[in-house]
Amino acid sequence: MRVPLTRSSDLSVGFFVRSSRRRRGKRGAIRRWAHTAAIAACIVVAALTPVATVAGANELTRVAAVAWGEPRAAPLVTREYEPPRPVLYARHAPITAIREDPPALEAHVVGRGETLLSIAAGYGITPQTLAYNNGLADTASLRDGQALVVPPLDAAIYVVREGETIADIATRFGADPGEVRDLNRVAYEPTDVTDGRVLLVPVPDGRFPGFRLRVTDAPRVLAPHVLWPTAGVVTQLFSASHTGVDIAAPYGSPIVASDAGTVTEVGWRGPGGLSVCVLHDWGLETCDYHASAVNVELGERVARGERIASVGSTGTSTGPHVHWEARTNGVLVDPMTYAPTTAVVTKVGGATGQP
Numbered sequence: 001m002r003v004p005l006t007r008s009s010d011l012s013v014g015f016f017v018r019s020s021r022r023r024r025g026k027r028g029a030i031r032r033w034a035h036t037a038a039i040a041a042c043i044v045v046a047a048l049t050p051v052a053t054v055a056g057a058n059e060l061t062r063v064a065a066v067a068w069g070e071p072r073a074a075p076l077v078t079r080e081y082e083p084p085r086p087v088l089y090a091r092h093a094p095i096t097a098i099r100e101d102p103p104a105l106e107a108h109v110v111g112r113g114e115t116l117l118s119i120a121a122g123y124g125i126t127p128q129t130l131a132y133n134n135g136l137a138d139t140a141s142l143r144d145g146q147a148l149v150v151p152p153l154d155a156a157i158y159v160v161r162e163g164e165t166i167a168d169i170a171t172r173f174g175a176d177p178g179e180v181r182d183l184n185r186v187a188y189e190p191t192d193v194t195d196g197r198v199l200l201v202p203v204p205d206g207r208f209p210g211f212r213l214r215v216t217d218a219p220r221v222l223a224p225h226v227l228w229p230t231a232g233v234v235t236q237l238f239s240a241s242h243t244g245v246d247i248a249a250p251y252g253s254p255i256v257a258s259d260a261g262t263v264t265e266v267g268w269r270g271p272g273g274l275s276v277c278v279l280h281d282w283g284l285e286t287c288d289y290h291a292s293a294v295n296v297e298l299g300e301r302v303a304r305g306e307r308i309a310s311v312g313s314t315g316t317s318t319g320p321h322v323h324w325e326a327r328t329n330g331v332l333v334d335p336m337t338y339a340p341t342t343a344v345v346t347k348v349g350g351a352t353g354q355p
Contacts, residue, residue, distance in 0.1 A: 102184045103152040103200060110146045115139065117329035119148065126206030126330040129154045131213045139331070140216035155183070155200040156208060162195040173201045174209060206330070212240045215331050226258035226280070226338045227304065229288050229324050230311055238334040244289075244325035245335050251292065251320040255309040257302040258286045266298050272323060273315025276308050284338060289323035290314050 108119060116139045120127040131137070133156065134148050151157055156173055166189060170177040184199050186192045193199075232249030236242055261280035265287070269275040272289035276296060279285045292312025302308055313320045326335040 100185055105157065105198075106150040106152070108148045108150050110142055110144055110148065112144050114142075114144075116142050117331060119150075121329055123150050125151065125154050128206035128208060128211065128213050128331070129203070132206070132208045132211050133157045136213075138214040138216050140214075151200060153200070153202065154204060154206045155202045158199045158201050160193055160195060160197045160199060164193070165189065166193060166199075169199065169201060172209070173203055175201050175203065213331060215328070215333055225340045226284070226286065226335075227256060228339060229255045229258060229286070229322050232311075232321070235321065238336060243332050244287075244323050246321050246323055248319065248321040249311045251311060251313070253311040253320075254307045255288050255291060255311060255322055257304060257306045257308050259284070260304045261285075261302060263296045263298055263300045263302060263308070266294050266296065269315070271316035273317065274309075274312065278302060278308065283328065285327040286335065287325040287327075289325070290317045290321060292320075 106123070108123075110119070116127050116130060116136065120130045123130075127139070129151060130148065131139075133151060136142065149157060158169055158173075160169070166180050166186065167177045170180045179202050180186070180199065181189075183202060228247070230247055230249045230253050232247045232253070234245060235248050236246040238245055255276075257278050259278075259280040259282075261278045263276065264279045264285065265275065265277040267275065269289065274291040274294060275287055275289045276291060276294050277285060277287040288309055290312055291309040292314065293310045294308065295310075296302060296308045311320050311322055324335050326333050326338065
């Protein structure tokens with residue numbers, strides 16, 4: 001017999017009845033009655049034990065608490081409900097790139113005997129670049145002990161104002177906005193172009209709009225007379241608004257080297273059209289613009305009076321002529337300073353291309 005007591009334990013009672021092999025008698029009858037009574041008692045005990053256990057459950061719990069202590073329930077921890085957050089997964093592994101710093105500016109303190117021309121030559125920039133970025137309009141205004149800010153290349157040092165964009169700044173100097181962004185490592189605009197940031201705006205050859213440097217100091221080179229580039233009529237002289245001398249001549253007339261030297265530039269120069277420049281042995285560099293053809297190559301050695309190009313009207317021009325420029329240590333100077341007073345007719349204001 002199996003009687004369930006609790007959910008985890010049962011009470012099992014088994015009885016085995018076997019007939020006696022002894023002879024029946026009075027003593028055997030008594031034993032049978034006793035045996036029967038014992039069986040009946042066991043049945044009664046087996047039937048009443050579960051009932052008694054259930055009835056005394058409260059008392060058993062109290063006794064167990066006294067013996068082993070009352071079990072404590074684990075504390076209930078409550079948390080505020082947090083809604084699920086969206087998760088964005090990248091399609092590819094992230095790549096970390098280190099942005100290079102823009103070119104740094106340098107500081108230079110003028111020493112005894114230094115000039116604007118010599119300082120600029122030492123840093124590999126034009127004197128116009130050094131003068132423009134330091135507020136100098138004349139080479140004679142430089143003083144010993146003066147502190148100068150030197151850009152790493154021919155560029156304008158510009159401080160961004162509120163509301164300005166790269167395109168606006170580049171247009172002001174005639175530069176390419178993409179080159180300005182690349183030079184200054186601008187990745188995001190307007191985040192990287194904030195009020196007060198210093199930018200470098202590339203200005204090739206130091207030709208800053210509306211700026212002319214006066215060369216009051218005597219050039220420190222031997223200055224012999226040079227040849228006129230062509231025979232013609234001088235129609236416009238050197239001035240603050242005109243960087244050279246215009247000489248009108250027939251189309252195709254020869255353009256010669258003003259003196260012996262090395263060809264430093266051959267090619268198209270914007271409004272100047274087809275051009276050729278020669279660095280003479282004693283320091284002066286002359287350039288001829290608006291040519292129709294060039295007869296020399298870059299780096300070629302030329303002799304005094306050798307034909308290097310032909311008169312033309314390329315670029316911005318109203319007729320065949322030569323725009324003749326001269327530079328001393330990178331500074332534009334008046335070519336008439338070194339030219340002979342003969343061989344060319346001077347007719348200022350004459351029609352270009354009508355010698």
